[in-house]
Amino acid sequence: MKDKxxxxxxNFFISVTLINIAMLVLGSIMMPExxxxxxxxxxPIVYGVIGIIPALITRDGKELSVKQTLxxxxxxxxxxxxxxxxxxxxxxxxxxxxIMTAVFVAVSVVLIYAxxxxxxxxxxxxxxxxxxxxxxxxxxxxxxxxx
Amino acid sequence: xxxxxxxxxxSQKEYIEIGCWRVxxxxxxxxxxxKLKDGHVEAYKDEKQYRIALSDILYVEAVDDRxxxxxxxxxxxxxxxxYEFESLFPSxxxxxxxxxxxxxxxxxxxxxxxxxxxFLCHLVNGEDVIVSRKYVPDLKARIRGDxx
Numbered sequence: 001m002k003d004k005x006x007x008x009x010x011n012f013f014i015s016v017t018l019i020n021i022a023m024l025v026l027g028s029i030m031m032p033e034x035x036x037x038x039x040x041x042x043x044p045i046v047y048g049v050i051g052i053i054p055a056l057i058t059r060d061g062k063e064l065s066v067k068q069t070l071x072x073x074x075x076x077x078x079x080x081x082x083x084x085x086x087x088x089x090x091x092x093x094x095x096x097x098x099i100m101t102a103v104f105v106a107v108s109v110v111l112i113y114a115x116x117x118x119x120x121x122x123x124x125x126x127x128x129x130x131x132x133x134x135x136x137x138x139x140x141x142x143x144x145x146x147x
Numbered sequence: 148x149x150x151x152x153x154x155x156x157x158s159q160k161e162y163i164e165i166g167c168w169r170v171x172x173x174x175x176x177x178x179x180x181x182k183l184k185d186g187h188v189e190a191y192k193d194e195k196q197y198r199i200a201l202s203d204i205l206y207v208e209a210v211d212d213r214x215x216x217x218x219x220x221x222x223x224x225x226x227x228x229x230y231e232f233e234s235l236f237p238s239x240x241x242x243x244x245x246x247x248x249x250x251x252x253x254x255x256x257x258x259x260x261x262x263x264x265x266f267l268c269h270l271v272n273g274e275d276v277i278v279s280r281k282y283v284p285d286l287k288a289r290i291r292g293d294x295x
Contacts, residue, residue, distance in 0.1 A: 007264045063247065063277060063279060065277070066275075070262060117262065120264070121262070124264065124266070125259075127260070128258045128259050128260045131258040131286070131290060134287070134290040137290075138252065138289070139252070139253055142253065
């Protein structure tokens with residue numbers, strides 16, 4: 001559980017950073033004239049929290065294969081898209097502009113989700129490479145000890 | 148501690164007996180050492196019994212209530228439980244990497260990232276075995292040489 005929370009927390013901070021970038025890019029394209037107050041700083045955190053809800057509520061009982069984990073991530077991503085769209089657009093009348101914005105937001109969420117996974121994977125890759133180097137040293141040490 | 152060695156007839160089965168006041172870690176260590184020197188484990192395949200050298204084992208996996216021993220190209224079933232293997236194996240070479248797998252560190256070729264903070268051990272026979280998040284710190288400590 002501790003490891004799961006640590007992993008989720010790591011993903012949360014990566015998400016918040018990427019959401020900031022997405023808001024900057026999306027806002028500059030769709031509403032460049034928009035002005036905001038200080039409350040705008042809370043939105044990346046709120047979206048980040050919404051983004052980790054699916055990971056928090058999904059059970060981690062069984063050891064999943066890589067394919068199963070990938071499928072689980074896709075399901076969690078779709079849940080995140082649904083939650084964020086409901087949070088932003090829930091209760092608003094549906095028109096062409098709303099659909100267009102929703103599509104952009106959904107694509108952004110997918111890109112952010114993929115970005116979070118890619119960044120985590122690269123950080124893990126660095127750790128894995130260091131572990132492989134340690135492993136080779138360990139194997140040499142024990143082979144010599146036995147010889 | 149007094150050590151007695153008794154000669155027995157070739158027809159008799161060899162044995163080791165330990166006389167102790169209580170079974171403590173020191174006694175367990177002696178037992179582990181003797182088992183290691185024996186260096187084999189019994190396993191079954193197609194209802195036949197085999198003796199498998201511990202050093203040939205790639206990993207041992209528990210599936211439901213059964214335990215399977217994986218070699219380069221073969222898989223055998225064992226009647227031992229996974230926790231029994233933990234005490235049977237020489238503690239330097241083997242480590243638990245998930246709830247259901249104990250792996251031979253000498254048979255890992257490479258460690259790769261999997262998703263969600265887990266890792267994959269790529270073995271000499273091309274197989275990949277998952278390291279759970281919970282067991283990653285123990286694996287890191289062991290291969291770095293810190294005793295856990």
